[in-house]
Amino acid sequence: MSVLRWLRKKSRLPAKFYPSDYWPCVVLLLSEPTFPTPEEVLQTAQASWSAHAPVEHVGELKRSASHILCCGGLFFSVHCGGERYNVDGQERNEALQRPWDEHRAWLSVDMPNARNAELYKTKELGGSYKLLLVFVFKSWSQNCVGAYFPAEGVTILNLGDLAESIRWGRRNGVDLSFLD
Numbered sequence: 001m002s003v004l005r006w007l008r009k010k011s012r013l014p015a016k017f018y019p020s021d022y023w024p025c026v027v028l029l030l031s032e033p034t035f036p037t038p039e040e041v042l043q044t045a046q047a048s049w050s051a052h053a054p055v056e057h058v059g060e061l062k063r064s065a066s067h068i069l070c071c072g073g074l075f076f077s078v079h080c081g082g083e084r085y086n087v088d089g090q091e092r093n094e095a096l097q098r099p100w101d102e103h104r105a106w107l108s109v110d111m112p113n114a115r116n117a118e119l120y121k122t123k124e125l126g127g128s129y130k131l132l133l134v135f136v137f138k139s140w141s142q143n144c145v146g147a148y149f150p151a152e153g154v155t156i157l158n159l160g161d162l163a164e165s166i167r168w169g170r171r172n173g174v175d176l177s178f179l180d
Contacts, residue, residue, distance in 0.1 A: 022151035024128040025110040026136050029103035029146045029155075033082035036107075041067045041078050048134040049076075076135070077110045085148065096155050096174070099146025109135045126180050133179075137162050152178055 036044070042057040049055050053072030060067055069076040085106040091097040109132050114124075129149075136147060146157040147165070154176065156169040170176050 023110060023112045023115050024125070024132055025108055025150050026129070026132045027085055027106050027108040027148040027150060028136065028139060028144045029085060029099045029148060030105040030107060030143050031102060031145055032143055033080070033105035034107060034143065035065060035080050035082070036078075038067060042069070044135060044138045045069045045071070045076065045078075047138050049131065074111065074113055074131075076132075077108075077112060078135075079108045079110070081106045081108075087148070087150070091155055093172075095157060095172075096146075099148075099155060099157050102145045107139065109139075120178075125178055129179050133162070149178070154178075 038057050038060060042055065045055045045057075049071040055069060055071045058068040058070050058075070065080045067078045069078065082105050084103060091100065111128050111132055114128070140158070140162045142158075144158050146155055147162075148155050152175070154169075154174060156165050156174060156176075159165045159168055166176060166179070
């Protein structure tokens with residue numbers, strides 16, 4: 001964990017202290033690897049965002065483990081990993097540590113259009129995360145043991161329903177104010 005992320009977590013510094021290289025990203029921590037095809041990724045993206053604009057699968061990287069999508073003027077990327085997510089994942093309580101201990105693979109959805117620091121200043125950070133969470137909602141399953149927000153250093157666990165998992169996090173001291 002970076003020193004800045006650790007410091008933000010300990011002192012609850014506001015999001016304006018984001019390192020300049022972070023953009024909105026949600027990582028699903030998975031029990032088993034899943035590598036959706038380009039068609040499956042596009043189908044989930046269309047179900048998530050096509051009400052705003054047509055969704056197009058722009059390309060793949062790393063032998064289909066990463067997908068680039070475009071919706072209107074926004075770009076999204078979906079990445080899949082068949083190994084543990086490369087972050088320390090040391091949580092302050094046992095319930096939040098469980099996804100880190102149990103996961104064996106991951107899937108992330110990113111929005112690399114703008115950096116979190118910019119989005120925070122323009123009050124668009126919450127809206128950007130909400131776009132990503134629609135895709136996460138459509139991808140949420142029993143295979144998902146939790147979700148991680150890398151820029152925030154925040155983990156939520158899967159309680160069966162994404163909305164309930166987020167509510168539980170808020171009730172139990174997880175700082176999810178960046179979603180507002």
